[in-house]
Amino acid sequence: MPTKKKNRGTQAKKKTTSSPKSKRPSQRAEQEGTDIINLILKDHTPLKKLIKVMKDSDKEFSERHAAFEEFCPLLITHAKAEELVLYTHLKKDSEMRTEALEGDVEHQLADQMVEEAQRTNDEDLWSAKVKVLAELVEHHIKEEEGELLPEFKKDSDKKVREDLGEEFLRMKENINENGTEKNPSLLPEDVDEETVARH
Ligand SMILES: [Fe+2]
Numbered sequence: 001m002p003t004k005k006k007n008r009g010t011q012a013k014k015k016t017t018s019s020p021k022s023k024r025p026s027q028r029a030e031q032e033g034t035d036i037i038n039l040i041l042k043d044h045t046p047l048k049k050l051i052k053v054m055k056d057s058d059k060e061f062s063e064r065h066a067a068f069e070e071f072c073p074l075l076i077t078h079a080k081a082e083e084l085v086l087y088t089h090l091k092k093d094s095e096m097r098t099e100a101l102e103g104d105v106e107h108q109l110a111d112q113m114v115e116e117a118q119r120t121n122d123e124d125l126w127s128a129k130v131k132v133l134a135e136l137v138e139h140h141i142k143e144e145e146g147e148l149l150p151e152f153k154k155d156s157d158k159k160v161r162e163d164l165g166e167e168f169l170r171m172k173e174n175i176n177e178n179g180t181e182k183n184p185s186l187l188p189e190d191v192d193e194e195t196v197a198r199h
Pocket residue numbers: 040044078082141144
């Protein structure tokens with residue numbers, strides 16, 4: 001059990017250290033492509049694996065807890081960058097605005113549930129909260145992959161998606177380095193009131 005704890009920090013850091021800071025987004029674009037859709041799908045892969053463990057009542061508490069600890073920082077970084085880059089972009093499009101706003105609300109709910117689970121000492125209550133959180137995010141990811149991203153892909157140019165992808169990578173680096181608390185650089189120029197209220 002304790003060995004799992006050891007891995008957590010390194011796993012969370014791997015994401016940031018695997019792309020050297022000296023490598024600018026434009027360089028990465030040449031190497032692996034920065035289409036924001038691909039970057040989002042890539043982020044979803046480890047989240048989905050961890051969700052499976054978190055919602056599996058047959059797994060030991062320690063295993064589900066280790067998965068949750070690994071899941072939280074990955075989710076927060078991904079969701080915040082997604083809101084500030086992709087959702088902000090989609091909210092300008094009348095056809096995608098509603099879906100993007102719903103995405104924001106689901107992210108907010110997930111944030112609240114993460115905080116609640118982190119404050120819970122009772123093991124059974126923690127398990128219930130984490131299971132509901134896992135199912136919420138699983139459903140959210142399913143909708144993103146099945147509806148929002150394919151619709152966005154149909155209506156957008158590759159160049160736009162690549163520019164957004166570079167911004168998404170920069171935003172994730174910023175969040176990993178500086179966190180989300182009182183980080184004014186996380187506010188986009190045309191941020192709307194609800195989003196400002198949350199910072
Ligand atoms: Fe996502």
